[in-house]
Amino acid sequence: MSAPLASLKILDFSTLLPGPFASLLLADMGAEVLRIESPTRMDLLRVLPPHDGGTSASHAYLNRNKRSLALDLKQPEALEIIQQLLGEYDIVLEQFRPGVMERLGLGYEALKAINPQLIYVSISGYGQTGPYRDRAGHDINYLALAGLASYTGRADSGPVPLGMQVADVAGGSLHGVIGLLAAVIARQQSGQGTHLDVSMTDCAFSLNAMAGAGYLACGAEPGREDQMLNGGSFYDYYRTRDGRWMSVGSLEPAFMQQLCAALGRPELAAQGLSQRAEQQQALKHALQVEFERHDFAELCELFAGVDACVEPVLSLGEAVRHPQLQARGLVTQVPRGDGTIQAQMACPLKFSQALPAPRHVGAGLGQHTDEVLAELGFSAERIAELRSTKVIL
Structure with missing residues (x-):
């Protein structure tokens, strides 16, 4: 062209x-x-x-x-x-x-x-x-x-x-x-x-697209780990048994259900719908326990076929070799x-x-x-x- x-x-x-x-x-x-x-x-x-x-x-x-x-x-x-x-x-x-x-x-x-x-x-x-x-x-x-x-x-x-x-x-x-x-x-x-x-x-x-809009219109001052997308909810990174990390963005109920089912804890899905901080932190702790039961490679294989907005944290070298980026x-x-x-x-x-x-x-x-x-x-x-x-x- x-x-x-x-x-x-x-x-x-x-x-x-x-x-x-x-x-x-x-x-x-x-x-x-x-x-x-x-x-x-x-x-x-x-x-x-x-x-x-x-x-x-x-x-x-x-x-x-x-x-x-x-x-x-x-x-x-x-x-x-x-x-x-x-x-x-x-x-x-x-x-x-x-x-x-x-x-x-x-x-x-x-x-x-x-x-x-x-x-x-x-x-x-x-x-x-x-x-x-x-x-x-x-x-x-x-x-x-x-x-x-x-x-x-x-x-x-x-x-x-x-x-x-x-x-x-x-x-x-x-x-x-x-x-x-x-x-x-x-x-x-x-x-x-x-x-x-x-x-x-x-x-x-x-x-500051969402946080800035919220503050200017409503006076809501965001802080660390008190927003849905900055660590205040289960939307976060989770350590694996061998010290690697997985990203979890399963915000929608359907994705949350698949996440919890894949980890063998389907009963946790209901907690993902709660807006209460204590419920979110309890869910976060429960998910961390489950992720730490598995090695990184095992989790990559587990979630490769699950559409749950869960992806591995890759090094640059791994990202270069990832089939999607290739x-x-x-x-x-x-x-x-x-x-x-x-x-x-x-x-x-x-x-x-x-x-x-x-x-x-x-x-x-x-x-x-x-x-x-x-x-x-x-x-x-x-x-x-x-x-x-x-x-x-």
């Missing part, structure tokens, strides 16, 4: 995770993404372990299908190159703290004057306004300030750091892509660009550029006609500098001159 976003050309100034994950999705769907990277201040993702053949596996994945232009943005000639690129690349994605792009002469208003149709996406921790706009932060801080950490974890031990970056990815990356594509549609209708201000804290706050094609082979390939997570979006195969892993720093400048009409001599003055790498 013709890639659905093949008409989009994006200048990506972002580093680390939120911006690169957003532009990865866009590149996988066919957008032409050109990373603008500093030749002196390396994207720390490039050195993040583990490494595959001397290259960060995370960088190779998050930056696949993108080209890299190494450009010292503090030099006047670099600004001129960006201005020329705006003749073709009419979407900018940046992830600096507020004000940084303006100081470089690359703020929205300055670039909009060159291309009025420019779509300019700024992803930051706290947004472009407000008292925290200049404050440093990480995923754990955004989740804390957004209220999400207040009702996750255990009542006796408090919140736990999650294994993946919810505010970065579900907040900055996915909301950034949604907003960017909405801006593209609006531009098709109006001919005007826009500046999209994406705050990871704002977006994390919006993820059938969905969630692992792809990506060319490294030297004739070898690297296994990576595939784009999870499934169109009726397949997306184009991945072209290459994340590029080396400045790997496409000469190519991009030649496309702009720069001569070999001019490119050599820019390199000698360290404007480019």
Whole structure:
């Protein structure tokens, strides 16, 4: 198929995770993404372990299908190159703290004057306004300030750091892509660009979908292990005899009946219908006793043929080999550029006609500098001159 976003050309100034994950999705769907990277201040993702053949596996994945232009943005000639690129690349994605792009002469208003149709996406921790706009932060801080950490974890031990970056990815990356594509549609209708201000804290706050709605409408403040879906009911994880874990989400009566019947305790099903906290905790204890009578493999086999919303907690290696994930094609082979390939997570979006195969892993720093400048009409001599003055790498 013709890639659905093949008409989009994006200048990506972002580093680390939120911006690169957003532009990865866009590149996988066919957008032409050109990373603008500093030749002196390396994207720390490039050195993040583990490494595959001397290259960060995370960088190779998050930056696949993108080209890299190494450009010292503090030099006047670099600004001129960006201005020329705006003749073709009419979407900018940046992830600096507020004000940084303006100081470089690359703020929205300055670039909009060159291309009025420019779509300019700024992803930051706290947004472009407000008292925290200049404050440093990480995923754990955004989740804390957004209220999400207040009702996750255990009542006796408090919140736990999650294994993946919810505010970065579900907040900055996915909301950034949604907003960017909405801006593209609006531009098709109006001919005007826009500046999209994406705050990871704002977006994390919006993820309080049910708890936030309940608090704002009814004043119901959620706490740890006092909600149906956060450990306050039997909906939870259960340890097996050999120290593994099973997930139980048997909320509906039919699923609860099948769960209890499979464990040989059909009489417990009635307790699952009770909303009383003491009944839920008694059921939870009874289920834990039953799960601890069996090893993990035995429980996997037992529930494989039971439609009760009970599934094993898999390691990443086990998840990769699971027949459902394999059938969905969630692992792809990506060319490294030297004739070898690297296994990576595939784009999870499934169109009726397949997306184009991945072209290459994340590029080396400045790997496409000469190519991009030649496309702009720069001569070999001019490119050599820019390199000698360290404007480019």
